[in-house]
Amino acid sequence: MGRFITEWKKSHGAGELRIExxxxxxxxxxxxxxxxxxxxxxxxxxxxxxxxxxxxxxGASLGEADMEVAGGLRQEYVxxxxxxxxxxxxxxxxxxATGEVEVVTxxxxxxxxxxxxxxxxxxxxxxREETRLKYRFLDLRRPPLRKAxxxxxxxxxxxxxxxxxxxxxxxxxxxxxxxxxxxxxxYLVPSRVNPGTFFALxxxxxxxxxxxxxxxYERYYQICRCFRDEDLRSDRQPEFTQIDxxxxxxxxxxxxxxxxxxxxxxxxxxxxxxxxxxxxRITYDQAMARFGVDNPxxxxxxxxxxxxxxxxxxxxxxxxSVAGEGGVVTGMVASGGAAFSRKEVDALTEFVKTYGAGxxxxxxxxxxxxxxxxxxxxxxxLEKALLGDAGMKDGDLALFVADRDASVARTAAxxxxxxxxxxLSLVNPDKFGFIWVTDFPMFERDEETGxxxxxxxxxxxxxxxDLDLLSTDPLKVKxxxxxxxxxxxxxxxxxxxxxxxxxxxxVFEALGIGEEEAGRKFGFLLEALSYGAPPHGxxxxxxxxxxxxxxxxxxxxxxxxxxxxxxxACLMTEAPSxxxxxxxxxxxxxxxxx
RNA sequence: GGGGUGGUAGUUAAGCUGGUUAUAACGCCGGCCUGUCACGCCGGAGGCCGCGGGUUCGAGUCCCGUCCACCCCGCCA
Numbered sequence: 001m002g003r004f005i006t007e008w009k010k011s012h013g014a015g016e017l018r019i020e021x022x023x024x025x026x027x028x029x030x031x032x033x034x035x036x037x038x039x040x041x042x043x044x045x046x047x048x049x050x051x052x053x054x055x056x057x058x059g060a061s062l063g064e065a066d067m068e069v070a071g072g073l074r075q076e077y078v079x080x081x082x083x084x085x086x087x088x089x090x091x092x093x094x095x096x097a098t099g100e101v102e103v104v105t106x107x108x109x110x111x112x113x114x115x116x117x118x119x120x121x122x123x124x125x126x127x128r129e130e131t132r133l134k135y136r137f138l139d140l141r142r143p144p145l146r147k148a149x150x151x152x153x154x155x156x157x158x159x160x161x162x163x164x165x166x167x168x169x170x171x172x173x174x175x176x177x178x179x180x181x182x183x184x185x186x187y188l189v190p191s192r193v194n195p196g197t198f199f200a201l202x203x204x205x206x207x208x209x210x211x212x213x214x215x216x217y218e219r220y221y222q223i224c225r226c227f228r229d230e231d232l233r234s235d236r237q238p239e240f241t242q243i244d245x246x247x248x249x250x251x252x253x254x255x256x257x258x259x260x261x262x263x264x265x266x267x268x269x270x271x272x273x274x275x276x277x278x279x280x281r282i283t284y285d286q287a288m289a290r291f292g293v294d295n296p297x298x299x300x301x302x303x304x305x306x307x308x309x310x311x312x313x314x315x316x317x318x319x320x321s322v323a324g325e326g327g328v329v330t331g332m333v334a335s336g337g338a339a340f341s342r343k344e345v346d347a348l349t350e351f352v353k354t355y356g357a358g359x360x361x362x363x364x365x366x367x368x369x370x371x372x373x374x375x376x377x378x379x380x381x382l383e384k385a386l387l388g389d390a391g392m393k394d395g396d397l398a399l400f401v402a403d404r405d406a407s408v409a410r411t412a413a414x415x416x417x418x419x420x421x422x423x424l425s426l427v428n429p430d431k432f433g434f435i436w437v438t439d440f441p442m443f444e445r446d447e448e449t450g451x452x453x454x455x456x457x458x459x460x461x462x463x464x465x466d467l468d469l470l471s472t473d474p475l476k477v478k479x480x481x482x483x484x485x486x487x488x489x490x491x492x493x494x495x496x497x498x499x500x501x502x503x504x505x506x507v508f509e510a511l512g513i514g515e516e517e518a519g520r521k522f523g524f525l526l527e528a529l530s531y532g533a534p535p536h537g538x539x540x541x542x543x544x545x546x547x548x549x550x551x552x553x554x555x556x557x558x559x560x561x562x563x564x565x566x567x568x569a570c571l572m573t574e575a576p577s578x579x580x581x582x583x584x585x586x587x588x589x590x591x592x593x594x
Numbered sequence: 595g596g597g598g599u600g601g602u603a604g605u606u607a608a609g610c611u612g613g614u615u616a617u618a619a620c621g622c623c624g625g626c627c628u629g630u631c632a633c634g635c636c637g638g639a640g641g642c643c644g645c646g647g648g649u650u651c652g653a654g655u656c657c658c659g660u661c662c663a664c665c666c667c668g669c670c671a
Contacts, residue, residue: 036634043630043633045631074622117621184670458671
C-alpha cells in the first residue's frame with residue numbers, strides 16, 4: 001500500500017483508454033462515477049478529466065482485503081487502481097468511448113471518501129441552480145461544465161496566439177484605479193493609507209489603453225477582468241472578462257478586419273465553422289429600420305415593415321395620430337402566425353407592453369381574407385403593402401406597433417421579432433449569424449434629466465463630416481463606432497477615439513461638461529492628448545458572452561467557473577459579507593443605517 | 595426601483611376546490627447477487643412543506659409580510 005503516487009504515477013486518462021491499449025498495465029486515478037456491485041464481481045466507472053472507464057474488481061485478481069475496500073466504494077470516492085487493460089470479458093458498451101475495454105484491478109487504493117452528494121455528477125442537471133452554485137466545486141465536475149471550462153481556456157489561448165501573430169503587445173493595466181462617475185456604478189475600494197479616499201475597480205481599461213497609444217505601443221491587447229456595480233441578467237455579471245485591444249494609425253475598417261480574424265480563428269478552431277469574411281456591416285440607422293434593435297439576430301429574416309407613411313391616411317385612429325405626430329408605425333409578417341390562438345396573441349401584446357408599447361395591432365390572413373382587429377382598417381394601400389411588398393400569405397399573421405416615440409415602437413417591434421423568431425423556430429440552432437453595426441449616434445437624450453449623454457463614451461470620434469453638427473444639431477452626429485453582434489447578442493464594441501484636444505472640447509461642451517469638470521475627471525487623458533497622441537481606436541469583446549455562444553448556452557454563468565447570482569453574491573463563499581468594526585475603523589469608515 | 599416564476603426528505607418533483615399517518619423517483623443505510631454499465635431484487639431510515647404573522651374547529655394548500663434563486667423592464671457611457 002501507499003505505492004500509488006510515490007511510485008506508480010497515473011499512466012492513462014480514464015476516458016482515453018481504447019482497444020489499442022489492451023494488454024498494457026495501467027494506473028488510473030480519479031472519482032467513482034458509478035458502482036455496480038454483483039457480490040463476487042464489482043464494477044465501477046472511474047471518472048477523471050478525460051472521461052470514464054470501467055474498472056473491474058474480482059476475487060481472482062484482487063486480494064481479500066482490497067475486495068473488502070472495493071465493496072465499500074461509493075459515488076465520488078477518490079481512488080487509484082493498478083491493473084491490466086483488456087478487451088471486455090462481457091459485452092462492449094457502445095455508449096462509452098472506452099466501451100470496448102476495461103481495467104482488471106490488481107491493486108486498489110482509496111485516497112478519500114465523499115459525503116453523499118447534493119446532486120449527481122451527470123450530463124443532465126436536475127438540481128436547482130441555487131444548489132449548484134452553493135456546491136459549485138461539485139457542479140464543475142459535471143461533463144458539460146468541464147467541457148465549457150476547457151473550451152474557454154482554448155478560446156483564450158487562440159486569442160493570445162492570434163494577437164501575438166498580429167504584432168500586438170500584451171499589457172496588464174491597474175485593477176486599483178480611479179473612479180469615473182460617468183457610465184456604470186463603480187465598485188469602490190477604500191484606501192487605508194489615504195483615509196477617506198477610494199480606488200475604483202475598472203469598468204474597462206479604456207483610458208489606459210488609449211494612454212498606451214500615446215506611449216507609442218501601436219498595438220495593445222489584454223484579456224482582463226472588468227467590474228460594474230449594476231443590476232444583473234443572464235448575460236451580465238458584476239465582474240466579467242473582456243478581450244480588450246487598441247491600435248494606432250487605424251480607421252474603423254482596420255479594427256474590424258483584425259476583429260474578424262480573431263472571430264474566424266476561434267470559430268474555426270473550436271467549432272470547425274468557417275466564418276465568411278469580411279463579416280457584413282450595416283449602419284445603426286439601417287439596423288434600427290430593418291430589425292428595430294442595434295443587436296439584430298440575422299439568422300432569420302422577418303425584417304420590419306415601416307408603415308408610418310401609409311398610417312398617416314389610415315382610418316385606424318391609433319396609426320394616423322401616431323404617424324401625424326412624428327411617431328413610427330412598424331411591424332412584421334410572421335409566417336404561419338395565423339395558427340396562434342387568441343391567448344397566444346394576447347401574450348404577444350403583453351410582451352410588447354413590457355417595452356413601453358401601448359399595444360399590438362394585428363391581422364391574420366386566411367382563405368384570402370383578413371381577420372382580426374386590424375382587418376377592417378386594411379385599405380387598398382395597406383393591402384398592397386402586406387400582400388405585395390411583405391409577401392403575406394394565407395396562414396400568416398401581421399403585427400404592428402405604433403408609438404409617438406420612434407425608438408419605443410422600433411424596440412418593441414424588434415424585440416417581438418426576436419421573440420417570434422424563437423417561437424416560430426425560425427432560428428437554426430447550429431447556424432451562427434455575424435454582423436457589424438456601425439455609425440452609432442454620438443449622443444442620446446437622457447429621459448430623466450433631458451440632457452445629452454454619450455451613447456458610447458465621450459472619447460468616441462464623431463464622423464468627420466458631422467463635426468459641424470456638434471454645436472448645431474448634436475443628436476444627428478454619427479460616430480466611428482462599431483459593435484459586433486453574433487446571434488443577436490452584442491459580443492463586442494469599439495470605436496475610433498478622439499485624438500484632437502479641440503474636438504474633445506467640443507464633445508464635452510455638447511455634453512455640458514465644463515473645462516474644470518473635464519479636467520478633474522479625465523485630466524490625465526486630456527493632458528496626454530496634448531502630447532502627440534496618434535490617431536487610434538480599438539475594441540473590446542465580451543469574452544464570457546463569446547464563449548457562451550461557442551459553447552451554445554444561454555447563460556454566461558455556464559462559462560464562468562465561479563459566477564455570482566443576480567443579486568451579485570457568491571453562494572459558495574457567501575461573499576459579500578460583513579467585516580469587523582476594527583477593520584472598518586482602520587479605514588476610517590462608519591456604517592449608516594438605511 | 596418595478597413585474598413575473600419558483601422554494602415540500604440529501605436531490606428533483608407530486609400533493610385538485612383547506613380535512614385522517616404528506617407521496618414518488620434518485621441518493622443514503624442493511625441484506626442478497628460473478629458480467630453489469632443509470633445493474634437487479636428484498637428491507638429500512640430520512641420532513642420546522644423557505645421564514646414570520648394572520649384567517650379557520652382545522653393550513654403544505656387561503657391572506658399579508660419577508661428572505662433566497664431565476665427570468666424580464668428600468669439601469670448597464
